Amino acid sequence: MRTDAARADLGEDTVSVDLTVVVPAYNEERRLRPTLDAICAHLRADPDRWGDWELIVVDDGSSDGTAGIAAAAAADEPRIHVVTSKGNRGKGHALRQGVLASYGRRVLVTDADLATPIDELDRLDKQLTADGGGAAIGSRAHPDARIEVRQLALREWLGRLGNRLIQLVAVHGISDTQCGFKLFDGEQARAAFADSRLDGWGIDVEILRFFRRSGWPVTEVPVRWSHQPGSKVRPLDYGKVLLELVRLRARRTRGTRGAQWAQRLHRGRRTDLAVAGLFLLASFFLYKGLWADLDHTYLADAGSDQNQWEWFFRVTADNVVHLRNPLFTTLQNFPDGVNLMANTVMLGLSVPLTPVTLAFGPTVTWALVLTLGLTATAFAWYWLFARRLVRSRWAAALGAALAAFAPPMMSHANAHPNFLVLFMIPVIIDRALRLCESAAAVVEKAPDGAADKGTDKAPDQGRRVARDGVLLGLFATYQIFLGEEPLLLAAMGMLLFALAYAVVRRDVARAALGPLLRGLGFAVQVCLPLLAFPLYWQFFGPQSYHSVLHGDNAGNSPLAFLEFSGRALLGDETTADALAMNRTEQNAFYGWPLIALAFGIVVWLWRLAVVRALAFTAVAAALLSLGPKVRIPFTDVVLPGPWRALAHQPLFESVIESRVAMICAPALGALVALAVDRLGDRLGDVSRRTHRIVGLAAVAAALLPILPTPLPVRDRVDVPPFIAEGMYRSYVSEGETLVPVPLPDPGGAEALHWQSATGLGFSVPGGYFNGPWGEDRRGIYGAPARYTSNLLRDVRYSGQVPTLGDDWKAQASYDLAFWKAGVVVLAPQANDAALYETLEKLLGRPGKRIGGVWIWDLPPAAGGPG
Structure with missing residues (x-):
């Protein structure tokens, strides 16, 4: 990011170095050469640590021999470069020229007097490494700083007063804004100085404000400092700094605020649109079989869930349009009904999509929710990663793709939109992070990220906390109406991350709490x-x-993390099926290459606090997902699992513990995004090109085996004409039900499709939902069993007709009366001959063939007991 003028001054092509030292100099002929010699000696003394370095001297139009001394030093040491300013423009202008002429991965700015010795660079470097980027300020005001040569008492007092005023006006929480010894992340420094406008002493504050607004960490580091005779900083200069800041704010408010906002909106817009388009294409690709024929295709691995979800969308639309209670219905499980709020009906989408459901049918709503919901989830993770984690948008896109299209997500993509449509989770995480930033003196963020924090004025912090808290409450409320269990899992993941991060960065935790x-x-x-x-x-x-x-047995097997899911590019259905509850609950299956890659990334970037916290989150979630009992693979050894402590706690007792492994998906996505961002940091560094290629190849090799393949579909059974053409209306009176044989349950809920596809014109007993069973109201899937429903189900799956005496006939009469049955319907299906014979014996007469089904019309007297 060097300016053309600076590049011409240095006479070199683009290079990449590990450290740039920038020394602004104005009339420094007496002190400059010892300073340059001391800096060079320190950097040469430990070449393995500092690597490739450069030293840029900016002559700010000196009238003495400063320029000649700088040129002589450059002749002796080729890594010293000289940038010359035409006339004395001020320290801010000189620093801007020097930083924009730099190529360093890190940039140190230091005054020519070396009031802070160059060996204090070690402390700043360690802090910046721990922070993962941002700025490390050599602070004289830190309690642990060592002032070896003090200023006059009056001068020191006036300096402290000036710093206090600057803190109150501009950069709250930074005690020493004007110390001339600061170490920056190189790219972030070049971005900040490119945006700067001040030419005088106020540039230090302007740069720190830019870092704060961008969400980059700014940390004060205690250093040794000695007052140097001839210092060009005067106590009254603090007043000049304040005046410069006031003028800058007025100028930007008048002329550039709108332009800067437009630039921020425009920056990266094309990339954002491209990423969104790619995510949308990927989603359509996965669901291409479903979209090919919405009327006659059914997701093959969905079990009965597609019928259930389409029914949820249709009954919600019906309740909305008829102004009925959207939290309850008796269209299933008649006469007891279904508590819709206790089921995952996703009111946050099913209610606003009512016009789509009514106009095009619930199957279209189902396909739209899956396809657009997956796209929105991927883009939300991309937005979060690009905003808070990494600088490269394409690195953020790759991490987001892993978070949204990971094997567990693709498993739920067959049947559980509440675990697929998670676009609010990244939004909730971002708002929680905003709260942590609201009053933190030290703001932590992953390297090279960018975020708009607003102003740093202390009086505004309370308002920001209130605003962000209110928004967080609204976002969480909306997520409740999309899915409560995903929100609970997200809260678990956030808590695990926060605890780990608090251990690593206690200063940030204290400020954010x-x-x-x-x-x-x-x-x-x-x-x-x-x-x-x-x-x-x-x-x-x-x-x-x-x-x-x-x-x-609802926990994951440890082997599930190392294998590939059945529908992954290199997956095997037989292997995966043996390690999961079913194909919609393959909640791990990240594959050993990705696990190995994640381990390598953590080792490589261990110094970053965010990496350590992500690693802890992923490992802890994986362990919890093993369940209350963990069977050691290939042995008969069973150990107590960490989930045991939560298994019987309120809310957690309803969680399928293997789903906790879904927390690993965004954690792994974040690690991959960080790694790819770092690998792409130095595109011009030829010496590291091989390492970069090997690293990117490793990422590709880890992700290729788990690439999702299009979700398979099967032909959907047509709705019988008896239902589709409304023939049933002649047999079902007000308050009566249509009884499908066998009754709908989680294993077979085709009758729900009959309802949702034909306008919900009748109620059915049984069903596929969550409801109570027994006196202690334990939650089960489907309706509580009755003798007749169990009998019909057993015949359906066995094909055997049992011996039926008068007691069975009496029980059937009683159950049909309980269900207030108007007609019994037997549609074509496996073992339908055995079912027909069973019904004929139970009801004492043959059925009637009409509209493609067998029916038994029941007299009103059947609706007896309640």
Whole structure:
């Protein structure tokens, strides 16, 4: 990012170095050469640490022999370059020229007097490494700083007063803004100085404000400092700094605020559109079989879930258009009904998509939610990673692709849109991070990221906390109506990350804790009134339940993390099926190459706090997902798992623990994004090109085996004419039900498709939903079994007709009366001959063939007991 003038002055093509030292000099003929010699000696003494370096001297129009001394030093040491300014423009102008002429991965700016010795660079370098970027300021005001030669007491007091004023006006929380010894991340420094406008002493504050607004960490490091005779900084210069800042703010407010906002909006817009387009194409590619014939195709691995979800979309639209309670219905599980709030009906999408459902049918809504929801989720992760994690948008896109299209996500893409449509999760994470930033004196962010934090004025922080807390509450409320379990898992992941990060960066944690807790308080105040009635209905309303049990084998096998999912590019269905509950619950299967790559990335970038926190989050989530009991592969050894502590806690007892491994997807995506961003940092560095190619090849080799393939589909059974053409209406009176044989349940819910495809003109007993069972209201899938429903199901799957006596006939009569049955319907299916014979014996008469089905019309007297 060197300016043309600076490049011409240095007379060189583009290079890449590890460290650039910038020394602004104005009339420094007495002190300059010892300073340059000391800097060169320090850097030469440890070549392995400092690598390739350059030293840029900016002569700010000196009237003495400064330029000649700088030229002589450059002749002795080819890594010294001289930039000459035409006339004395001020320290800010000189620093801008020097930094924009730099190529260093890191940039140190130091005054020509070396009041802070060059060996203090070691401390700043260690801090910047820990921060992963940003700025490390050599601070004289830090409690641990060593002032070896003090100024006059009056001068020192005036300097402190000036710094206090600058803190209050511009950069709250930084005690020593004017120290001339600062180490920056190179790219971030060049971006900040390119944006700067001040030519005088105020540029230090302007640059720090830019870093704060961009969300880059700024840390004060205690250093040794000695007052140097002849210092050009006067106490009254602090007043000049304040005046410059006031003028700058007025100038930018009048002339450039709108332009800068437009530039920020335009920056990267083409890339954003390209990334969104690629995600959309990828989503359509995965669902191309479904879109090819929406009326006659069904996702092959969906089980009965597609029928269930289409029914959810259709019943919600029906409730909305008829102004009925959207939280309850008796169209399934008649007469008890279904608590829709206690089921994953995704009211946050099913309600606003009511016009689509009514106009085009629930299958179109289903396909749109899956396709556009997956696209939106991928783009939301991209937005978060590009905003807060990495500089390269394409690195962010690759990480987001892994987060959204990871094997667990693709498993749920067959049947569970509530675990696929997660676009609010990155938005919630970003808002939580904003709360952490609101009053933190030290703002931590991953290297080379960028974020707009707003102003740093202390009086505005309370308003920002309140605003961000309210927004967080609204976002969380909306996510509740998209999916509660994904929000719970996201909260677990955020908590794991926060705990790990707090251990690594206690200073950041201490600063962030207050505003975070206050913001969460505002969020709770927003959520409670909005969610009070829906949650009351969910947990205490009709057909509510308190937990859903999934058995002791719902955890992941350790081997599942190393294998490929059945539908991945290099996956094997037989291997994956043996390690998962079913094909919609393949919640790990990241594959050993990706696990190995992640391990390598963590080792490589271990110095970054964010990497350590991500690693802990992924490992902890993987361990929790093993369940309360962990079987050691290839042995009979069973050990207690960490999930045991949560298994019977409220809310957690309903979680399928293997799903906790889904937290690993965004964590792994973030690690890959960081690695690719770092690999692409020095595109012009020929010496590192081989390493970069090998690194990118390793990333490709890890991701290629788990690339998702198009989701397979199967032909959908047509709705029988008896239902499709409305013939059933002559047999079902007001308050009666149509009884499909066998009754719909989680194993077979075709009757729900009959309902949703034909306008919900009848109710059915049984169904596929979550509801209560027994006196303790334990949650189960489907309706509580009755003798007749169990009998018909057994015949359906066995093909055997049992011996049926009068007691069975009486029980069937009683159950049909409970269901208020108007007609019994037997559609063509496997073992339908055995089912026909069973019904004929139970009902005491043959069925009637009409509209492609067998029916038994029942007299009104069948609707007896309640």
